[in-house]
Amino acid sequence: MGAGQNPPGLDPQRLRAYLDRERPxxxxxxxxxxxxxGGRSNLTYAVTDGTRRWVVRRPPLGHVLATAHDMAREHRVISALHPTSVPVPEPVLLCEDEEVLGAPxxxxxxxxxxxxxxAKELSALGPQRTRAVVLELVDTLAALHSVDPAEVGLADFGRPEGFLERQLRRWGKQLEASxxxxLAGIDELHAELGARLPSSPAPAVVHGDYRLDNxxxxxxDRIRAILDWEMSTLGDPLTDLGLLVMYSDRPAGDDSPVANTGAAPGxxxxxxxxxxxxxxSGRDVSGINWYTAFACFKLAVILExxxxxxxxGQTVGSGFDRIGALVPGLVERGLDTVRKG
Structure with missing residues (x-):
């Protein structure tokens, strides 16, 4: 960013005036x-006064659905988890006044x-370090799911009852919109998932997009912070595990537009x-195939x-021309996986 230039969506002068008022x-x-x-949808900025550094998160520029980019939810969940053993950044403050930066x-x-x-980035660590990092990723997920939502003030953070049905319905609607x-097999995959819907275990705080690049x-080689809590809620913890399994078993490709760390040696x-x-976690994971297949379906819908x-012509940047080619393989893998039961 050149001298005197502000990044889109952030006015450092207005931000400083606000922080001076709220946190003298x-x-x-x-x-x-x-x-x-690298952010999926919400915008993330690194901010410094030359000595200390902070991060600012705000919704994307332009019109957004309020529920899709709820800053208060993200701030609430990291504030609740910060005193626990789950590694999250320390929250500083939430601003819901849109006058300051044009959005909460x-x-x-x-x-x-x-x-x-x-996989290329991860390979630089070498096999032993790679193995240690990925196993800690699993341990950190188990730590998140061991938090009692009521004990940290998150008892009303979501509606666990009927969570999987709602998720399946929501992603089915998203498919129609996309x-x-x-696409051979995608409706079949959606139907199979509905027909084999599992009974959820006790609810937990679910991250919603848990993988190594978040x-x-x-x-x-220690995990210092889990980021990108915009999909978090109370729900079925095995959805997080299924997503992690799906991403951990993706084929390699140096120029893959989708995260693919699983091919790294170690x-x-x-x-x-x-x-x-x-x-x-002490949880029964015997039904993990359903959750992995559901993760395949979700990613297929997102990529579609x-x-x-x-x-x-509505995308900006490189790599988008290869996205569509990844979808059939995800659908096929989802069908294979859900039928294994």
Whole structure:
């Protein structure tokens, strides 16, 4: 960001005036900020006064559905989890006054660490370190799911009753909104998932998008923070495990537009990840195939929506031309997995 230029959606001067008013003494000098790339939908900025650093999260620019990008929910869940053993950034404050930056936002402490997105990035650690990081990813998920929502003030953070039915219905609607071509097997996959709906275990705080590139790993290979809580709620914890299994078993490809760390040397096999979670959480994971198949369905729908926007010329950046080609394989894998029961 050149001198005097503000990143879109962030006015450091207005932010500093607000912080000086709400947290006197927090900021010691002029603020500068830059957009951190890689966020899915909500915008993330690194902000500094030259001495200390913070992170600002706000909804995307332009019109958004309030429920889809609820800053108060993200701030609430990290505030509730910060005193627990679950690693999250320390929250600073929530601002729901849209006059300050043009949208609600929250501020949290900056956490040093690396989000590993590709097998190539993870391979740089070597097999032993890679194995240790991925096993800690599983242990950290079990720690999240061991938090009693009521004890941390999150008893009303979601509606666990009927969670899976609602999720399946929601993603089915999303599929209808994303259709632009014939996709063999995707309706069949949706129907099979509905026909084999499992009974959920006791509800937990669910992250909703748990994978290696949504955590920060420090130079000692420890997970310092889980990021991107925009999908979090109270629900079936095995949905998080199914998503992690699905991402951990994706084929390699140096230029894959979707996270694919599972091909890195030393990455544990998915069966070991499942067994590790079962051991750490005490949960029955015998129905994990349904959850993994559901994760395949969700990612297929998400990618199909991106493919539709790409064909309409509504995407910015590179890699979108390859997204559509990934969908049939996900559908096929989802069908194979759900039929294993």
């Amino acid at each position: 003494g927090l900021v010691a000098g002029e603020l500068t900020g830059e957009l951190i790339e 936002f929250y501020v949290m402490q900056f956490v040093e660490g690396t989000p590993y997105r590709t 259709r632009s071509r014939e 955590v920060l790993v420090d130079s000692d 990455h544990p096999a998915v069966q070991e990840l499942i067994e590790r979670y079962a051991e750490r 929506g991106i493919h539709l926007r790409y064909t309409k």
